[in-house]
Amino acid sequence: MLGLSTRGARAIAYGHASFSTMVCDRGMLVVDFCLATTVPYLVQLLIWQYVYQEQNGSDIAGFGYHQLVFYYAYALALARLNNGYDVIAQLSAHIHEGRLEVQLTKPFPYPLQKLFGFLGESSLYFLPLLIILLVQVVHSGAPAVPHNPTYVLGMAALLVLSQILCFTLSFCIGLASFWIVRSGILLTLLTTLSALLSGLLLPPDLWPSFLQPVMAWNPLRFMVAAPAELMVKPDNELLLWSVVVSFAYCVICASLACLAWRKSLESYHSVGG
């Protein structure tokens, strides 16, 4: 019990320090919230407004205009919430610059330091989600998430799982830095995969039918598209399925990350001072 509370205190400390680091970088906050999130959203809004006008307002792949508008708002906020870019960039920098060594000598495992650091940083990005939810609640054109507490709890679980999945997946990718010289390729890989497979560019239902299985089952979907879809089109069955699959992916990715981490440290020969 004492061990758990000590670990909890350490986890909170890492999360808090990471959160504070994010908050003190005001320039980044302005760019991230105002430009990186708002501008792509406005572009999507203009495109889909035109498309729906051409369609005389009829549904496209099961999405009404307002639903799609809210889907993109959620998808963008979720893509920012579940963004493993910093996990990979920091891990690569720590490995290549030898700074990993000082972190390894702390009485808290490095992967957990990074996990709680990531959760701390990301917690700030729950704010846009709440704002969108608030707008959705007051907006009459789009049905909000049901007030059913089970559904709300399920959504909360899905969001937490999406965070853990994002971290473990990014950590696995970042570990490749032990073997490769230039880590930029890992960041490009993550960005490309996220853009294509997460449902950020297009909801999975709008992709051609031969790609549907990939869009339905890939893990990135459960970080962005699945929660976004469930926020605009509540569906108990889909929610349960998403929670179960997300959990399974979390277990798989966490196991892979543990194995890869052990293997990496065995081959980590950072000689010299």
Add this chain to the structure above:
Amino acid sequence: MQTCSEVIRVTEVSKQYRSRTQTDGYRGFFRGLFNPDYEYHQALDGINLSLGRGESLGFLGANGAGKSTFAKILCGIQRPTTGQVEVLGFTPHTRSSAFYKKIGVVFGHKHSLWWDLPVRRSFDLARRLYSIDQRKFDRNRTELCDALNLASVLERPVRVLSLGERVKCELAMNLLHSPEVLLLDEPTVGLDLSSRSEIRQYLNRLRSERGISIFMTSHDMGDIEGCCENVLLLHQGRIHYDGKLSSLKQKFRKDVKVRMTPADHVFDLQVCSTLAQSLCERGANLEILTLSQEEVLFKVDKNDVNALSSTLIGTFNPNLEISYPDLEEIMLNQLTQWREAP
């Protein structure tokens, strides 16, 4: 078996690295993808040592001698290829939390402070990380800030600190939990003279008051002389000396400088040269570095100092000043000798 007073025990530790050999040309590149060739490098070879409670040990050697590799093995970052390491009864490479709560590790050129946050926040994180009692934390922090002159930087973000301030903060952060063993890898790199002095004084105080054991690698002989009683001299992964610092000076001190200045009248240069030549012919190992009527400077083997001094006194009755080389000079000579004849 580790005795009660022994905090570090290392038995027959060796470390071998392998690295991929770079091959030229497309054919070599593609062959390397599927069937790479490796070359092996012996970083450490048959290292044995022990360190008792309250003792300090300096690890000396040229660049690439294996000092940092050994420091990393001691703190569990790397695993030895063969041999056994025990620190405070723990096997370091198992990396248990209990082990890291008992040691402090400082790499002078790397830090774990939170870059964008005030130093105080990094210290607060250390309090949670090491589960330090609030009163003990406050007491230690005040003591460290006083000893290392850090009070003025506590509220400043780490990114605006100078290198020396960062190194001192890193050291302070790793001492907040009162570790039993302190592993320092070049802890004073980039520090000014007063900062170095503050650190050395504080480390000595920790050792005498709290019985903390210190293992240190450094290229700064001032650090070694200022903090370490025992030294270990490493060359190409093997120990070439293990013992007291004072004995090291005796063992590796070869040349002594003898300065002769006239007591009443100037020297006859011809006589000086002839005298040196006749001593050399009798087997003495000496060399004249400066030759003038007001001063003659000899470099002489430590075994020939007496012969030279008595001859000079008998001939000129001069003022003689005998100076022994300092640790830095001794190490420089030794490392140069190894480099020329490995």
